[in-house]
Amino acid sequence: MASSTLEESVRPAEPRDLRQIADIYAYYVTESVATFELEPPGVDEWRERYAAVTGAGLPFLVAEDEGRVAGYAYCSPWKTRPAYRHTVEDSIYLAQWARGRGLSGVLLDALLDRATAAGIREMIAVIADSGDPASAALHRKRGFTEAGRLRRVGCKHGRRLDTMLLQRSLMDD
Incomplete structure (x- = not known):
């Protein structure tokens, strides 16, 4: 994917995408602390999440x-x-093979634009403080500021983890 076409690659998800979405997320559930889920949700659960969103x-x-x-x-x-x-x-997740190309930022920018168009006023990022600063940096670069910290609220892979709460206002009052 050439960087000049990154923005063009973003589109609304469709039900046909849910198997690949489930596969992407499963990695983070089983191999990381980016999410506090312990079992990867299957496609049926993703259908429910997609329908709810x-x-x-x-x-x-x-x-x-x-x-x-x-x-x-x-x-x-x-x-x-x-x-x-x-x-x-x-929530933003990338396939492992797609990391390192700026795609997280493109997805977050598109999400911010579309959330604003949908009438959303505030967006919260809940980020596990795993020692990897990438997610917090991604959000801060787009105007999110730290709104709080929940200490030792998650336990995964034998680690007690904090979560950072970052927030961005999408509309002025």
Whole structure:
């Protein structure tokens, strides 16, 4: 994928993408602490997640490279109570073979644009503090600021982990 076409590779996810999305995410579930899930969700679970996100009018995007899903990004409601209806949490994951090309930034930029168009006012990033600064740096570069830290709330692969909460306002009041 040439960098001049990275933006052009992003499109709305479709049900046919869910098998590849499940495969991408499974790596992070089993091999990393980027997510606190312990068992990779199957395609049926991804169908439910996809339906919930798109049914709420929120963006669910993929980046494609030669017909393969190279990564995906979506946002989901931050909380279910109605007062939180304009606040979402973002999720971005790349296939291992697609890392290092700036695709995370392209996906996050597209997600921010589409979330704003959907009327979202605040986006939250919940980032496991694993010692890898990449996700926090990606978000900070796009205007997210640290809103808090939850200490030792996750336990995975024998590690007690903090989560950082980063936040970005998408609209001025």
